[in-house]
Amino acid sequence: MTVVTDIKRKQDLCRDVAETSGVKKMSELLKISGLHASIDADGTPKEILRGVDLVIPPGEVHAIMGPNGCGKSTLSYVLAGREEYEVTAGSVSFIGRDLLAMEPEERAAAGLFLAFQSPVELPGVNNANFLRTAVNAVRRARGETELDAVGFLKAVRAATKNLSMSDDMLKRNVNVGFSGGEKKRNEVLQMTMLQPKLAILDETDSGLDVDALRIVAEGVRNLRSPDFSALVITHHQRLLDYLGPDRIHVMAKGRIVRSGGPELAKQIDVEGYASFLAEAA
Amino acid sequence: MNAIAPAGRSLAPFETRLAGLHDSQRKAAAGDLARVGLPGPRIEAWHYTNLRALSAHSFTEPDARFDEQAAHAALEALFPKGSALEKLPRLVLVNGHLAAGLSASAASLPAGVSCLSFASSPEFGTLAAPQRDPLVALNTALASDGVRLSVASGVNAGQIVLVSLALSSSGTVSFHPRHSVALGAEASLTLIEIAAGDDVSDPYFHNPVLTCSVAEKAHFEHVKLQREAGDAIHLATVYADIASHATYESFVLGLGAALARHEVHAGLSGTHAAVHVNGAQLLGDAQVGDITSVIMHGAPDCISRQTVRNVLTDRARAVFQGKVLVERVAQKTDGYQMNQALLLSPGAEIDAKPELEIYADDVRCSHGATVGALDEEQLFYLRSRGIADAHARRILVEAFLIEVTELVQNEAARDFLDGELARALVKRVTTGENLS
Amino acid sequence: MPAVTETREQVEKLGQSSYKWGFETDIEMDFAPKGLNEDTIRLISARKEEPEWLLDWRLAAFRAWQTMTEPTWAKVTYPPIDYQDAHYYAAPKKKPGPKSLEEVDPELLRTYEKLGIPLHEQALLVGVEVPEGEEARLPVAVDAVFDSVSVATTFRKTLSEAGVIFCPISEAVRDHPDLVRKYLGSVVPAGDNFYAALNAAVFTDGSFVFVPKGVRCPMELSTYFRINARNTGQFERTLIIVEDGASVSYLEGCTAPMRDENQLHAAVVELVAMEDAAIKYSTVQNWYPGDENGLGGIYNFVTKRGACRGARAKISWTQVETGSAITWKYPSCILQGEGSVGEFYSVAVTNNHQQADTGTKMIHIGRNTRSTIIAKTISAGQSDSTYRGLVRMMPKASGARNFTQCDSLLIGDRCGAHTVPYIENRNMSARIEHEATTSKISEDQMFYCRQRGLSEEDAVGLIVNGFCKDVLRELPMEFAVEAQKLLQISLEGSVG
Known part of the structure; x- marks a missing residue:
């Protein structure tokens, strides 16, 4: 597991830098407390999140695992501000602000990024144009100067090279006719360019072959710093092997039922979710 | 709009009969008709189908008596021994009059199914409005008979065959049967309607109106074969109202008549209702065949599907008009329509007008249309395998049409249509000579 | 506020919250008295010093018009028009030609400035001499039609060196009478329809273009139409003739001041393309659409038709229709020459109470003729937009092909979008393919864009722009910019 050791070392280094540089370290980048959310199912609300509690400190990578239908994707949508879901109770703070009061684009500007499980197609919308529009919208909101065409191209070419993406993908329309792997890489490219504080990766590893998985994981690892956290939703041990998460949370029936270190993921790999489901019941 | 309504066609062919009406409802309908006349070519809905053929005759009321032997022979030809529909309960009209002697008795119909004759208890209902539709007005004024079927809630009525037989009568006649079908909640019925008039040499005019009301969760499949005589005019109108979670499946196969139109108005009035309006025509000589539909989405979450295929030989002309109207309330509508045509001879013509009229924003509606000739590559492939040209053409045309008849759910009805189609193919798709 | 509602409002704003071309120019005008009769027509003809044959042609058209009724088949409604309650001739008062910009009516100059026509080009527009060499930098020749009269045409010299005639049609009547007489009304006959x-x-003016055999017109030709005076109709007539192997790209832009009464615009455009000729005709129509309550706006009843007379001739119509209270317009192609090609690319945006009934007719007469129709309809507010198109394959059109794609986008639940194609095939080897879809901007798409930091307004702009891309890419560069601005979009194509 050289990969993991590498990350650990880098992380430790980062922590040292953060601590020694005297920056006041916030202990909670994201804090979710007692979050309940439901969706309208044919006129009647169906509760999906039933009291989620979760804290992610800056610089850490957390993973959420759990059986299908446990509410993992719902949690990511609620955090990103999807309006079909109604939050019925609880609170979420992000960099000390009330996340639930913010519009989706404000959350993006504040540094929350969601890598979608199945990114939607935008016919006729040029990928590079979309990316530059997004980057500059976010930079504007953060009070940074906008990138001109040249500056943008330089940045995006560097990023695509790191992700083994061809420039050709920039000329195509957003996600239109992309293979599963291309879509996921495109999500990671956007993440790289938007420089979020928290990236939520919703099953970004699903449907990827080993090589694509490594490239995607590499993209996430490149971002690791004291100012970058990630919440990884996954079913698979393999992505976690690459990323080296700090904490693992098991979700069942709309709640986090167990949290622990990386060893928890290995336990699930061997035993499945049965015992956790029993806990949730 | 800034227009004066264009003058319609003259009512001369029906003048005496329209003048002799007594019943107030019929008189009102005749009045509606007198105001607008029969539809002329400037009426948008009749842009492609010209009713000038109607003006060539004076249509009299047919005699109620008929040649029983001829009727039996015609029915035996339609339903030979051992054929798919032979044993099914059957209701038979001859020249527009319900023939009790040829029809299943009330007692022999499945429990929960009632059948009245329109003549004995006339009832027009409200679905087909004479004010809006001149052909409905004509039917309302002159309707003499028809069947009124109803299926009680929860009853599966199986299959019922409705035959409208034209037999030689005195001179040029017209008949205007008025049928209605009402399905209670969760009831189901397959109605197999046949309009046939093989041996009639005089022109005649068949102008049926069928109204269908399909209650919640009911399922109504309506399969129709139109095989009128070569000089006949067949103008049929169907109005259907489909309630919540109910389904109306309609299929028409048009083979006969000099001039024919099958027009369906299907209103989806409850949520999660579905309608399928499918059809096919195989026409030759100088036939004109028109399939027209208006599907009205009046409630959310409904589905409509439409597939129509036309095959044309000689100087035949087919018309397809399909309008999908989505009202403002009908959010989450899912509408799809496809019409395709094969032109097999230089004189043939297809006119199509698929139309979307949409007032709700959260909808998915689409339509497609293709028109072309047989695929030369496919034809060559078959011939290179030793199949003669005409036979190869027939195989390809049959394949094209059978893809639509496959949409008929009821197996007996489907087999019946496929048999009729096979016979028509032999007649219409013969040598390459009349084709290309 | 739910996302959908906000989106709708953004788009409503996007359409015409500020119709920024709604200024009015105060210039001394020469009007004909209100009303329409043979005397009005004689007056117009006399003012324009027209030959007898043209007056006779006008009078015959007028007599035909008196027997006709307004077409009612389009899906548009409006109160009856009083054709006697308008001026049929309005022109800036005639003065001797200006020698320098200082001598030009400053109001007229300001108008062009507001229209966004660059200053040196303005100089040309008003007829000021420009030093040699100056012209070469300017890519577009402009004919400006102000109310009923062409006020200036630029680049005459460069064009005439190439053999191209580009001038007001009234001038062409004088200087090239044989050409005008031969082709005027040959594509759209005088009695073709009520408005024609x-x-x-x-008709009082318009542009005339003649590109002789084998000449590729050295620059884009452009006409700005502007209705300015009150109670005037504008009736321009454009005639473009392109001979064998020649080609031209022609651009047309339209604006009008904000008025609370409706104004009538009934133009005719005729295109003639001979063997191997190509005409590209692009329009950005931004007539005043009326206010958010449906008050005012232009009635745009236009007949545009092109004839591909020779083999392999090609006529391509591209239109971006964002203005007008009512649009009634079907730019068409008569595909007569063997292998000739017709194209129609259209974006129609309606908002508030606008109504548009627009589309095309592709009449395939010759063998192996081909046509393509791409129509994008966007409806917002309480507007109604209809695509109406005819594809007709005549008996001799063997091997002819048509492909049609119509897509509608609805924004909000108070508008309507309709598709009415007429498909007629009388040749067994002709092939027609037609596809149409209606949808809205999906919530998934909106959320995806907003998650990436885009405001709703930007997200809608981006998605709408993507929806229209297949049409916008057909526009010449000069117009693409204006059209993109009109659709509020950003930096398409910056990469690549």
């Missing part, structure tokens, strides 16, 4: 007959009777 009206136009033939009272």
Whole structure:
């Protein structure tokens, strides 16, 4: 597991830098407390999140695992501000602000990024144009100067090279006719360019072959710093092997039922979710 | 709009009969008709189908008596021994009059199914409005008979065959049967309607109106074969109202008549209702065949599907008009329509007008249309395998049409249509000579 | 506020919250008295010093018009128009030609400035001499039609060196009478339809283009149409003739001041393309659409038709229709020459109470003729937009092909979008393919864009722009920019 050791070392280094540089370290980048959310199912609300509690400190990578239908994707949508879901109770703070009061684009500007499980197609919308529009919208909101065409191209070419993406993908329309792997890489490219504080990766590893998985994981690892956290939703041990998460949370029936270190993921790999489901019941 | 309504066609062919009406409802309908006349070519809905053929005759009321032997022979030809529909309960009209002697008795119909004759208890209902539709007005004024079927809630009525037989009568006649079908909640019925008039040499005019009301969760499949005589005019109108979670499946196969139109108005009035309006025509000589539909989405979450295929030989002309109207309330509508045509001879013509009229924003509606000739590559492939040209053409045309008849759910009805189609193919798709 | 509602409002804003071309220019005008009769027509003809044959042609059209009724088949409604309650001739008062910009009516100059025509080009527009060499930097020749009269045409010299005639049609009547007489009304006959007959009777000006055999027109030709005076109709007539192997790209832009009464615009455009000729005709129509309550706006009743007379001729119509209270317009192609090609690319945006009934007719007469129709309809507010198109394959059109794609986008639940294609095939080897879809901007798409930091307004702009891309890419560069601005979009194509 050289990969993991590498990350650990880098992380430790980062922590040292953060601590020694005297920056006041916030202990909670994201804090979710007692979050309940439901969706309208044919006129009647169906509760999906039933009291989620979760804290992610800056610089850490957390993973959420759990059986299908446990509410993992719902949690990511609620955090990103999807309006079909109604939050019925609880609170979420992000960099000390009330996340639930913010519009989706404000959350993006504040540094929350969601890598979608199945990114939607935008016919006729040029990928590079979309990316530059997004980057500059976010930079504007953060009070940074906008990138001109040249500056943008330089940045995006560097990023695509790191992700083994061809420039050709920039000329195509957003996600239109992309293979599963291309879509996921495109999500990671956007993440790289938007420089979020928290990236939520919703099953970004699903449907990827080993090589694509490594490239995607590499993209996430490149971002690791004291100012970058990630919440990884996954079913698979393999992505976690690459990323080296700090904490693992098991979700069942709309709640986090167990949290622990990386060893928890290995336990699930061997035993499945049965015992956790029993806990949730 | 800034227009004066264009003058319609003259009512001369029906003048005496329209003048002799007594019943107030019929008189009102005749009045509606007198105001607008029969539809002329400037009426948008009749842009492609010209009713000038109607003006060539004076249509009299047919005699109620008929040649029983001829009727039996015609029915035996339609339903030979051992054929798919032979044993099914059957209701038979001859020249527009319900023939009790040829029809299943009330007692022999499945429990929960009632059948009245329109003549004995006339009832027009409200679905087909004479004010809006001149052909409905004509039917309302002159309707003499028809069947009124109803299926009680929860009853599966199986299959019922409705035959409208034209037999030689005195001179040029017209008949205007008025049928209605009402399905209670969760009831189901397959109605197999046949309009046939093989041996009639005089022109005649068949102008049926069928109204269908399909209650919640009911399922109504309506399969129709139109095989009128070569000089006949067949103008049929169907109005259907489909309630919540109910389904109306309609299929028409048009083979006969000099001039024919099958027009369906299907209103989806409850949520999660579905309608399928499918059809096919195989026409030759100088036939004109028109399939027209208006599907009205009046409630959310409904589905409509439409597939129509036309095959044309000689100087035949087919018309397809399909309008999908989505009202403002009908959010989450899912509408799809496809019409395709094969032109097999230089004189043939297809006119199509698929139309979307949409007032709700959260909808998915689409339509497609293709028109072309047989695929030369496919034809060559078959011939290179030793199949003669005409036979190869027939195989390809049959394949094209059978893809639509496959949409008929009821197996007996489907087999019946496929048999009729096979016979028509032999007649219409013969040598390459009349084709290309 | 739910996302959908906000989106709708953004788009409503996007359409015409500020119709920034709604200024009015105060210039001394020469009007004909209100009303329409043979005397009005004689007056127009006399003012324009026209030959007898043209007056006769006008009078015949007027007599035909009097027997006709307004077409009612389009899906548009409006109160009856009083054709006697308008001026049929309005022109800036004639003065001797200006020698320098200082001598030009400053109001007229300001108008062009507001229209966004660059200053040196303005100099040309008003007829000021420009030093040699200056012209070469400017890519577009402009003919400006102000109310009923062409006020200036630029680049005459460069064009005439190439053999191209580009001038006001009134001038062409004087200087090239044989050409005008041969082709005027040959594509859209004087009695073709109600509005075309009206136009033939009272047209006051418009552009004339003649590109001789083998000449590729060295620059884009452009006309700005502007209605300015009150109570005037504008009835311009454009005639473009392109001979064997020649080609031209022609651009047309339209604006009008904000008025609370409706104004009538009934133009006719005729295109003639001979063997191997190509005409590209692009329009950005931004007539005043009326206010958010449906008050005012232009009635745009236009007949545009092109004839591909020779083999392999090609006529391509591209239109971006964002203005007008009512649009009634079907730019068409008569594909007569063997292998000739017709194209129609259209974006129609309606908002508030606008109504548009627009589309095309592709009449395939010759063998192996081909046509393509791409129509994008966007409806917002309480507007109604209809695509109406005819594809007709005549018996001799063997091997002819048509492909049609119509897509509608609805924004909000108070508008309507309709598709009415007429498909007629009388040749067994001709092939027609037609596809149409209606949808809205999906919530998934909106959320995806907003998650990436885009405001709703930007997200809608981006998605709408993507929806229209297949049409916008057909526009010449000069117009693409204006059209993109009109659709509020950003930096398409910056990469690549």
